[in-house]
Amino acid sequence: QVQLAESGGGVVQPGRSLRLSCAASGFTFSRYDLHWVRQAPGRGLEWVAVISSNGANKYYTDSVKGRFTISSDYSKNTLYLQMNSLRAEDTAVYYCARDLETRYPGSYGYWGQGTLVTVSS
Amino acid sequence: SSELTQDPAVSVALGQTVRITCQGDSLRRYYASWYQQKPGQAPVLVIYGKNNRPSGIPDRFSGSSSGNTASFTITGAQAEDEADYYCNSRDSSGNYYVFGTGTKVTVL
Numbered sequence: 364q365v366q367l368a369e370s371g372g373g374v375v376q377p378g379r380s381l382r383l384s385c386a387a388s389g390f391t392f393s394r395y396d397l398h399w400v401r402q403a404p405g406r407g408l409e410w411v412a413v414i415s416s417n418g419a420n421k422y423y424t425d426s427v428k429g430r431f432t433i434s435s436d437y438s439k440n441t442l443y444l445q446m447n448s449l450r451a452e453d454t455a456v457y458y459c460a461r462d463l464e465t466r467y468p469g470s471y472g473y474w475g476q477g478t479l480v481t482v483s484s
Numbered sequence: 485s486s487e488l489t490q491d492p493a494v495s496v497a498l499g500q501t502v503r504i505t506c507q508g509d510s511l512r513r514y515y516a517s518w519y520q521q522k523p524g525q526a527p528v529l530v531i532y533g534k535n536n537r538p539s540g541i542p543d544r545f546s547g548s549s550s551g552n553t554a555s556f557t558i559t560g561a562q563a564e565d566e567a568d569y570y571c572n573s574r575d576s577s578g579n580y581y582v583f584g585t586g587t588k589v590t591v592l
Contacts, residue, residue, distance in 0.1 A: 398581070407586040408519070408527060408570050422579045458526060463538055469574055469581050470517040470532035477526055 365389040365473045367459050372478030375449055385442040385459030385475055392440040393417065395462060398471065399433060399444050401455035401480075411457070412444065416465075426452075449482045456480075486510045486575040488584035495590040496561045506554040506571035506584045514578070516554035516571040518547055527570065531556060558589070566591045 371383040385397070399411040412423045412433040421433050432445040442459050456477040463472025488508040496502035506516050515534060519527035529538050531547035544559045554573070558565055571584035 400583075407568075408521075408572070408583040410572070410581040410583055413581065420579075424580070463529060463532060467515075467517070467532050467536075469514075469572060470529060471519070471527070471572075472529045472532070472538055474526040474528075 365461065367461065367473055367475035369457060369459055369475040369478040372457065372480045374481045374483060376484050377450060377482055379449055380445070380447045381449060381480060383444040383446065383457055383478060383480070385444075387440045387442065387459075387461070390461070392435070393437055395465060396468060397433075397435065397442045398460045399442075400458045400460050400471070400474075401453075402458070402477075403452070403455040406455075409455070414442070446480070449480075451482050454480060454482045486582055488516070488571055488573060488582055490569075490571060490584040490587045492585070493588040493590065495592055496558070497592050498563065499560055501557065501559045502561055502589060503558075504556045504569055504571075504587045504589070506556070507552055508573065508582070508584075509552055510573050510576045510582070511549060511552050511554050513576065514574045515549060516547070516573045516584075518545075518554075518556045519570045519572070520565075521568045521570065530569075561589075561591050563591050565589060 366388045368386045398413045414433045430448045434443045458477045459475045460471035461473040518531040521527040535547045546557045
């Protein structure tokens with residue numbers, strides 16, 4: 364069965380960096396676009412970034428452009444989110460997510476359990 | 485980027501019908517998906533495409549779309565349907581994605 368498992372969250376000071384990982388299993392990793400979605404405490408869901416199935420295309424929400432980098436390691440079936448220059452407003456639970464079907468982009472039928480990132484001095 | 489707007493909160497009596505709307509320019513071109521989220525849990529996809537339900541999602545959940553508005557309906561609301569509901573879609577460029585502001589559904 365499809366499984367997504369995030370790791371790498373924690374407490375980090377403003378301006379520092381953190382790398383999140385999402386280990387994927389149960390499906391052909393190279394066939395699907397993969398996304399990061401976050402949720403600040405008590406707030407709504409926010410789409411963060413997407414990487415295309417072949418890794419050629421990457422898009423980011425405006426607030427993280429130039430600071431975050433999404434990438435995939437196809438040998439490890441793992442998705443990453445490198446987060447630099449972290450700000451207090453980046454504090455959130457970060458989820459990786461996969462489309463239910465490739466013909467319905469953005470319909471996230473699979474989610475990880477989330478990993479909490481807290482940016483605080 | 486674009487925005488998707490939802491009413492912050494709605495309430496429904498047990499067994500009655502409630503409809504949630506999601507408005508945004510990109511919905512003229514792309515379908516919305518709908519998610520249910522309960523406290524402390526990851527979101528769950530409940531509607532996608534024109535009106536498709538993933539396996540295991542009750543048929544009391546349905547979706548529709550007209551113009552710039554997508555709608556999600558619970559017909560015969562149950563106590564376990566009390567949750568936050570979010571729509572999402574692509575933005576008008578098709579490259580970016582956006583979530584709605586979320587609607588808290590209370591079952592009375």
